[in-house]
Amino acid sequence: MSERTPDDGPEGIEAQPRGARQRGSKPIDQAEAARRFLAAPRHQQQHDARLWTLRQRRDEQMWAMPEWEELRQLGSDIKEHTLSRLDHYLEMFEAKAKANGVVVHWARDAAEHNKIVQQLLEQHGATTLIKSKSMLTEECGLRADLAKAGIDVVETDLGERIQQLDDEDPSHVVVPAVHKLRTDVAKVFAATIGSDPDNDDPPYLAEAQRNAARPVILSAGAGMTGANFLVAETGAVVVCTNEGNADLCANIPALHIVSAGIEKIIPRMGDLAVFVRMLSRSALGSPITQYTSHFRGPRPGAEMHVVLVDNGRSERLGMAEFWTSLKCIRCGACMNTCPVYRRSGGLSYGATYSGPIGLIIDPTFNARKYSNLPYSSTLNGSCSNVCPVKINIHEQIYAWRKVLVREHETPFVKRAAMRAAGAVLARPTVYRAAIEKTNDALTSLPRFVIYNGMNEWGKGREMPRPPAETFHQWFIRTRGDKP
């Protein structure tokens, strides 16, 4: 694994593995992309180590808080309560925000959202939009749509900016460039903002990016932030960040647009305390983000707009087995703990949302395209245990498999193999004949359990050695007369 691949640069620098291949609505092959990620061992090892460190820090924070499990339950209860009365709290938020001087817009889907934003920018004559991180705008494909309208969008958060300049999606909801080595970043910045290609010192790279972005920030016509929470009783938009760029985006230009999914609502300021205590502890293992900014209304002479986006959320709310996925506060703890994610990289999922939470959200956007994703899991359940709002993620992954098999196309060969296995395992005499007709149980047993999957098994592992006799044969031989 450590020898150089043809993609390596002249100095033997390991090339950055790229994400899943996109083929329209054809199913994403996560396993194929993961294989390429694993073929870049320096990337994979650093990715695994960084995220495992986050998981360990999260555990330290958990042990420092005696009420941890109680807070998880409380967070879950508040979210479930709110989601079950979502219309009520959304209207409360709208009324309060309006009273605070905020303009509230409603977007049914991504296209409506992008159109509303574009119109606002055009009304204000803004040709540059600075923004801080928002998974929702990734979900809506905002940058590409605005680019068509001639608007330059500049991401201000370091990780997000790296990904924008490299023309890649974020690979993680909290640390979007976690899959890159610093040498990858140096290469991207050298090509795009003119930094020294031979200097991959992180402080140097961060400073270079800041120097390149500051003039844009100071002259931009509009700023955009996402929202971590929308407080219904006050109409406040709460944004949690570590770099403080959301505050620049909200406070420098004369137009502040907030993009927020409708599930971000919480009833009261008091409820916010529960989530603020859990969010950064779960995400990064730090007690709180550097900035927790409350935006309640426009500055004098400026405008503040909130776009409330559905984009499939109310449909998801109606899915009996999957509606609780809307509790998600996007902390990324499920990604950090996921042993598959840490070894695959977030871009292998080929979707806006990667890792365990992605497996259960992505199929709601496109069941065909993301039909393989629920199989990229061992169902180990660690994701459900770290979730600060107690989403039963692994059970929903399991439930998605049933839905996909029942209601959607599955590969014919897989269905045929399952049918054959099910038929053999339902008939004891056929089963016995199948595993004992030769002395070599291996030749027949795996064929009906996993069709010709032993070729795959043998790539990275030795085969199990079949014993001289099965348990059944031993029992009959030694105790055949026993009832």
Add this chain to the structure above:
Amino acid sequence: MKIGLFIPCFIDAFFPEVGIATLQLLERFKLDVVYPRDQTCCGQPMANSGYDAEASGAEALFVRNFEGFDYIVGPSGSCVHHIRHFFTALDQTEAVRDVRARTYELVEFLHDILKVDAFPWARFPHKVGLHNSCGTLRGLRHARASELREPHFSKPEQLLSKVEGLQFVAASRPDECCGFGGLFSIYNESVSAKMGSDKVHDFARASADYIVSADSSCLMHQRGCAERGNVPIKFIHIAQILNGAAA
């Protein structure tokens, strides 16, 4: 007490010694153990892949085979977890619910039902790394999972601590999944093999002579990874140690 001995298909085919140890161990406690001859599989391989209709025949056969026992005991946490938590391809008649509720994995049966506190016949003077499969750990709750803030407990550790000479060593990522995952090991072969390789190296760094588990499926996968990577470590099912296996 009448016990139905559940020998999962892959233990039947690949690990008869685990089935034998389980039977002999249960008989040491003077239990009436019956091995229903017509058993095949619990249906998990199909159900886990989402194919409930294809799993229903195997599940129905399981219920027919194991009706009427006081307990059904099997040496495979993964299969028992399926039966107790996900065995839903069938209509949930009283018979189905009854069989599901009476099905126990060997460790929890010894710990919770028989409350065994001594294995005087067992001696295992080796360094042992305990691998709790995800089905036993987070599904059947054999032990505290590292993600949860709750007091430490571990049923397999408690049983193994009664075995003379046995010494525990701990991996640095105590309950990270080893990557077997049933058909995941085939469909996502490269990630699966990497997880298994990382797992056996973690135990090897902790100087384990043996990896012990209540799941032969994890052990089959890990052994395959260890052999491929020339990691000098051995594998044994917990039933074998508790039954007094020498090594």
